[in-house]
Amino acid sequence: MSDKNNPSVWEGFKAFLMRGNVIDLAVAVVIGAAFTNIVNAVVKGMINPLVGAIGTKNLDGYSTCIKSPCAGTGDDATGVRILWGSVLGATLTFVITAAVVYFLMVLPMSKYLAKQAARKQAKENTREVIEVTELEVLKEIRDELVAQRAASGYRKE
Structure with a gap:
């Protein structure tokens, strides 16, 4: 419950x-x-x-021995090795992934969204300009009618 x-x-x-x-x-x-x-x-x-x-071709093969004797590979290896080739390979994979995602997905989507925002802003600005313009036209018409009435001697009684 x-x-x-x-x-x-x-x-x-x-x-x-x-x-x-x-x-x-x-x-x-x-x-x-x-x-x-x-x-x-x-x-x-x-x-x-x-x-x-x-x-x-295989970056995993690159390593540096920091404590001798370095012999063998895998579980049979002796000594202490730094497998910097594996780190380099993983780093390259990450950088390539990030670049492809950015250039093929993020950048085009950002440009698309910016264009959409600009279109929306332009549409809103146009609407505001039209409203202001219409208001100005109506004021001018009112002023013209008042001037015509004054010129013709029309008086409200």
């Missing part, structure tokens, strides 16, 4: 889910998950070959 002052947990949860920002967040997560495949394909098909022209 719940009263108006103390809503049930279920009602609170429903209200939380029905907020617009929760739905927007859910859509963003789904789009982001789908977008991951595109970014991974770009990194695998374009970035890694460019890096491979300088060194190796």
Whole structure:
């Protein structure tokens, strides 16, 4: 049971889910998950070959040994290694993702919203100009009628 002052947990949860920002967040997560495949394909098909022209295609292979002896790989490795190639690869993936999201989604949407706001503002300004102009015209008509009445000697009795 719940009263108006103390809503049930279920009602609170429903209200939380029905907020617009929760739905927007859910859509963003789904789009982001789908977008991951595109970014991974770009990194695998374009970035890694460019890096491979300088060194190796797999950035995970780049590391620095800070405590000898560094031998082996994976669980059999000895010594202490800093796997800076993995960090570089993840950083490149992040930067590419951010750039693609910005240039393909955020920037066009910002321009679109700015154009919509400018159109709305222009429409409001036009409406104000027309209203002011109509008011000025009506004042001029009134003044002209008063002047004509005065010139013709018309008097209100």
